[in-house]
Amino acid sequence: MKKLVRMDDLQVFVSTVATGSFSAAARQLDISPALASGAVQRLERSLGFRLLVRSTRRLRLSDEGQRYLPHARQVLEALVEGEMALEQGREEIGGVLRLSMPSDLGRNVLLPWLDEFQLQHPGISLQLRLSDQVADMVGDRLDASIRYGQLADSGLVALPLAPDNRRTLCAAPSYIARHGTPRTPEELAGHNCLRYVMGEQTHERWGFHLPDGVRTVSVSGDRTSDDADVVRRWAVAGLGIVYKSRLDVLADVRAGRLVELFPSECGQAAPLQLVCVHRQAVSPAIQRLRSYLGEKFAELG
Incomplete structure (x- = not known):
């Protein structure tokens, strides 16, 4: 009988694929490389399949890993959605919220909405980066990025805002x-x-x-x-x-x-989403912002 899969092991696996190494995933998740490697090995034992092929120079997905990866991401995203639903009833949010967004959408659509969001949550302090270049979320220490298009193969967590946009x-x-x-x-x-x-x-x-x-x-x-x-x-x-x-x-x-x-x-599909580096980065403030913006985009029709 197979063992139950641990959620933290799934996160380490997805982050390792996204970053290309155990050491980079460990830095992203603030754990040691040994713990990252051990988490993936534990996941492989639980599943009964090898997910990553290891060599002295690099890691690559096995055939089984290729098939399993999208399902692992879906599980983590579903967990985020569940946590967001629970957080809706919590009390006031606060703290610094560092966001990047496209220039046109940011200036002409999002800015007045963010002003309203901040009035609703005066404990929030906004730091905004408006640019059409893809932000380095880790290097720029961003909490979230509002982006168009489908994400490349990565460990980022994407929360839909306007999935049917073209x-x-x-x-x-x-x-x-x-x-x-x-x-x-x-x-x-x-x-x-x-x-x-x-x-x-x-x-x-x-x-x-x-x-x-x-x-x-x-x-x-x-x-x-x-x-x-x-x-x-x-x-x-x-x-x-x-x-x-x-x-x-x-x-x-x-x-x-x-x-x-x-x-x-x-028109070409241009879905809009709120992107975080990993599941742990989806804070109560991010969850509330995603819910608020999703409602605003739905009202646009």
């Missing part, structure tokens, strides 16, 4: 009046496309979900920026076409400053 193709009425409306992705080659830069990479390959499958096209234009808010402002000014998260442009669309050019289902 990108949308938009332009100002003034741009459409001068240059017309593209009817297909291929017609974007004849338009000025406003692009943003992440790291060293310019986002200039735009993918669309069409009835006959995914279509990806290369676009070009006379303006790029590493600040997505700037790119949105260019679009509102009628200087080109933009392909952004619908959450970023929703207010502009509803006010008539921008027009959506393709049906909403054509």
Whole structure:
């Protein structure tokens, strides 16, 4: 009969895969490398399978480990969800909350919501980092990061905020009046496309979900920026076409400053989530913030 699996062993396993070594996982979880190695060995004995293949230079997942990893993550995420449900009834929260978030969404959507959240919880002290670059959560000592997109294969804990969000193709009425409306992705080659830069990479390959499958096209234009808010402002000014998260442009669309050019289902998925380094980092303040923001995004429709 197999032994019961310990939750802390699951966390060590997921963190070891994410960081690539027992020593890095141990630093992340504030335990010794020997304890990290022992936890994974105990998990393997409980399951009756080898999850990690060890060599003198590196660790890699075994075939069984590859199959088991997503389930381990789901268990840890479910545990976080349960703890969040229990925390909802607790008394006032407090302390410093260090958050990173995308520039456009942060300035134009999240800031007033965070002001309201802080009024509801005056014991909270906010420290915000607004940037479209992926934050180093450990190096910058962040409590959480609000991020678009699916997480890469990692041990991070992702709590959904707007899981059904997509990108949308938009332009100002003034741009459409001068240059017309593209009817297909291929017609974007004849338009000025406003692009943003992440790291060293310019986002200039735009993918669309069409009835006959995914279509990806290369676009070009006379303006790029590493600040997505700037790119949105260019679009509102009628200087080109933009392909952004619908959450970023929703207010502009509803006010008539921008027009959506393709049906909403054509846009690439851009789920929004609240990300923490590991399960232990999901504090009562983070849990309350996630619940609050989730309700706010649901109200946007």
